[in-house]
Amino acid sequence: MKIKVIIACGLALLFCQNALSTTLKMAFDADPISLDPHEQLSESTLQFSHIVFDPLLRWGKDSQFEARLATHWQRIDGQTMRFFLRKQVSFSSGNPFTADDVVYTIERLKRSPDFRAMFDTIASATAIDTHTLDVKTTYNNPLLLNMMTYVFPLDKTFYQHQDQIIKYGDTFASRNVSGTGPFILTNRKLGSRMEFDRNPNYWDTDSAGNVEHIVLTPIHADSTRLAALLSGDVDFISPVSPIDVERAKKVAGIQLVTMPGTRILLMHMNQERRKEFQDVRVRKAINLAINKPLIVDKILKGYATPAGQLSPDRFLGHINGLEPEYNLEKARLLMQEAGYEEGFRISMMAPNNRYMNDEKVAQAIAAMLARINITVDLKTLPKAQYFKEFDRRSADMMMLGWQSDTVDSNNLFEFIIACEDTNTGLGAYNAGAYCRPSIDDDIRQSNREMNPERRLRLLQRIEKTLYDDAAIVPLYWQSLVWAAKDNIHIKDILNDQNFPYLGDLSIDAK
Numbered sequence: 001m002k003i004k005v006i007i008a009c010g011l012a013l014l015f016c017q018n019a020l021s022t023t024l025k026m027a028f029d030a031d032p033i034s035l036d037p038h039e040q041l042s043e044s045t046l047q048f049s050h051i052v053f054d055p056l057l058r059w060g061k062d063s064q065f066e067a068r069l070a071t072h073w074q075r076i077d078g079q080t081m082r083f084f085l086r087k088q089v090s091f092s093s094g095n096p097f098t099a100d101d102v103v104y105t106i107e108r109l110k111r112s113p114d115f116r117a118m119f120d121t122i123a124s125a126t127a128i129d130t131h132t133l134d135v136k137t138t139y140n141n142p143l144l145l146n147m148m149t150y151v152f153p154l155d156k157t158f159y160q161h162q163d164q165i166i167k168y169g170d171t172f173a174s175r176n177v178s179g180t181g182p183f184i185l186t187n188r189k190l191g192s193r194m195e196f197d198r199n200p201n202y203w204d205t206d207s208a209g210n211v212e213h214i215v216l217t218p219i220h221a222d223s224t225r226l227a228a229l230l231s232g233d234v235d236f237i238s239p240v241s242p243i244d245v246e247r248a249k250k251v252a253g254i255q256l257v258t259m260p261g262t263r264i265l266l267m268h269m270n271q272e273r274r275k276e277f278q279d280v281r282v283r284k285a286i287n288l289a290i291n292k293p294l295i296v297d298k299i300l301k302g303y304a305t306p307a308g309q310l311s312p313d314r315f316l317g318h319i320n321g322l323e324p325e326y327n328l329e330k331a332r333l334l335m336q337e338a339g340y341e342e343g344f345r346i347s348m349m350a351p352n353n354r355y356m357n358d359e360k361v362a363q364a365i366a367a368m369l370a371r372i373n374i375t376v377d378l379k380t381l382p383k384a385q386y387f388k389e390f391d392r393r394s395a396d397m398m399m400l401g402w403q404s405d406t407v408d409s410n411n412l413f414e415f416i417i418a419c420e421d422t423n424t425g426l427g428a429y430n431a432g433a434y435c436r437p438s439i440d441d442d443i444r445q446s447n448r449e450m451n452p453e454r455r456l457r458l459l460q461r462i463e464k465t466l467y468d469d470a471a472i473v474p475l476y477w478q479s480l481v482w483a484a485k486d487n488i489h490i491k492d493i494l495n496d497q498n499f500p501y502l503g504d505l506s507i508d509a510k
Helices: 002-021 043-052 099-109 144-148 222-230 242-249 280-289 292-299 328-337 358-370 383-392 409-416 437-446 452-469
Strands: 023-028 057-059 065-067 070-077 080-085 122-129 132-137 183-189 193-198 213-218 236-238 254-269 304-306 344-351 374-381 397-402 473-485
Touching: 023 222, 043 183, 065 070, 080 099, 080 144, 099 122, 099 132, 132 144, 222 236, 222 242, 222 473, 242 254, 242 473, 254 304, 254 409, 280 328, 280 358, 292 304, 292 358, 292 473, 344 358, 344 383, 358 374, 358 397, 374 383, 383 397, 397 409, 409 437, 409 452, 437 452
Parallel strands: 023 213, 023 236, 344 374, 344 397
Antiparallel strands: 057 065, 070 080, 080 132, 122 132, 183 193, 193 213, 236 473, 254 397, 254 473, 304 473
């Protein structure tokens, strides 16, 4: 009898150790402000969506589309794509997943203030049968499949009749969640902790993922986040500050993964708030006075690429030769020509825990502008507070980072450059009040141009116009840096959009 008890205890201990070995403790710089996947178009929201929801399709490592809740698709005509959905999938509520849920989700995306611009070109989504639907666009759209990577089907039965979308509001959707994803949210304390358990009914039984439990702790301070990894309190962190990279490299048992990113960091100059910014000479002077290569070298330690335009080199709109220019004397001359040799005072706002060393970058920009007699009153805020102020356009200059949602230049243009239009969602993140109707025309044409050569010319024309107008201050494309214990296979689930596919993450027992 004693032997049986010993064996039973041993098995229980083994199972307990296995369970512990598949717990992932993560520390990211921020957690999502809401559980509603359509409330804010942000990196943390999309990271959360990949944990508890599933997209129709997603980007694979080979930059090709990978089927998820849609098993395959076919073009019916120039404006219609048919999607065939995975069967025998259920939401965490227990409700079955059907085409009606996808139709409901697309219709909701079309009325989301943040996502509306992307989905405005979808004329209709219609269920053909329980697991088939047609998505029809208002015109031929070369980016329809790109857009579908942002369709994380919602549980219609769970959400309908209580699905209002209110940014920073207290709604049913901001507090409750039912998805089809690899994990189920089990505990949340906003700003301090989120916990997830593996979905026992998850459809993807072929996944190599063996993580059974996730604990996500937002740690805003870079040094504190790294210290938590080095002490063993957490297993996986993002991001790693450039000044901490060398320190992390020297620690046994820790792996670093870096890759070039396509997120552009920029400064908006609000032309409605400041008449000085309506003068192209002033805007050019500001661009010329900011030493972007120096910021990348000294503050970011080389973990970024200085930018002279919005489009990174992998995007269709990129123009070779549009490099950042630093010329202080030319900047001073332009200020003199514009009648502002004595300068003026402006307000500037930036986050202090959203982008890599964002507060230090903002401080450096303020110091550089002082050299052309622009005095900057700088205020930095935590991410949650900052973006409320960004939406209110609360300062003369404001920092923004943007990852193209469609892996395409036009997404940059339609959200942060287009004339602001609350009906279509265009210009939703244009905090500079820059507006050129001819650019909006090119944006619309680019969204329907199926010929790659003609589309290339349209996108590059927009980019060149923005450069000539000094419409914004492009700063740099931020590199991505992650760190984890060396028994965690993070390389398999990371990508340059920084949406880790945690459902596929495997951890080796130690």
